[in-house]
Amino acid sequence: MAIYTLPELPYDYAALEPVINPQIIELHHDKHHAAYVKGANDTLEQLEEARDKEAWGTINGLEKNLAFHLSGHILHSIYWNNMASPKGEGGGGEPLAADGVGELADAITESFGSFAKFKSQLTKASATTQGSGWGVLAYEPISGRLIVEQVYDHQGNVGQGSIPVLVFDAWEHAFYLQYKNQKVDFIEAMWQVVNWQDVNKRYQAAKASIPLISF
Numbered sequence: 001m002a003i004y005t006l007p008e009l010p011y012d013y014a015a016l017e018p019v020i021n022p023q024i025i026e027l028h029h030d031k032h033h034a035a036y037v038k039g040a041n042d043t044l045e046q047l048e049e050a051r052d053k054e055a056w057g058t059i060n061g062l063e064k065n066l067a068f069h070l071s072g073h074i075l076h077s078i079y080w081n082n083m084a085s086p087k088g089e090g091g092g093g094e095p096l097a098a099d100g101v102g103e104l105a106d107a108i109t110e111s112f113g114s115f116a117k118f119k120s121q122l123t124k125a126s127a128t129t130q131g132s133g134w135g136v137l138a139y140e141p142i143s144g145r146l147i148v149e150q151v152y153d154h155q156g157n158v159g160q161g162s163i164p165v166l167v168f169d170a171w172e173h174a175f176y177l178q179y180k181n182q183k184v185d186f187i188e189a190m191w192q193v194v195n196w197q198d199v200n201k202r203y204q205a206a207k208a209s210i211p212l213i214s215f
């Protein structure tokens with residue numbers, strides 16, 4: 001009963017050069033992301049089996065695995081679409097009203113003081129992850145503001161209800177073949193491939209989901 005599937009990349013393996021080389025993209029998508037998809041599906045099957053047998057001895061491990069693999073699948077699915085070729089249209093720079101993403105630009109300024117301050121916070125949060133993790137720009141529906149989260153693994157240190165709109169993968173598998181131990185260089189280079197059209201689309205969708213949490 002597989003319900004999660006590996007999405008196709010929205011570009012070819014070489015599209016993000018020179019920021020991310022094709023070997024990294026191929027391994028990252030075809031092996032790492034695929035493993036999270038399989039892990040999520042396998043865990044759901046194991047939970048079904050546990051329910052059928054009322055065998056709850058492994059419940060803690062199964063719930064942890066579900067959160068880990070499902071969050072890994074979701075974050076990677078966003079990650080691929082958050083990026084665009086630095087040589088083509090839409091990759092890099094900063095969100096501008098002239099490009100039709102003025103609302104996102106205004107929300108960033110309102111939430112962080114300026115684009116430069118936001119960029120500094122997300123860069124630092126991503127580059128200083130301990131072990132494996134992510135830097136995430138998320139929409140927080142109670143306050144209606146954008147926040148930066150430093151996520152442990154794929155699922156820890158997250159404010160409940162917040163919706164990711166821009167994610168930087170800071171796991172070693174995302175950069176080590178090209179950047180070695182220079183994680184901060186990789187994160188700084190990531191700004192050249194941010195697809196602001198995609199981030200804006202996610203921001204608009206997140207804002208529209210506010211009624212989900214109203215009290």
Ligand SMILES: [Fe+2]
Pocket residue numbers: 028032076169171173174
């Ligand atoms: Fe990853």
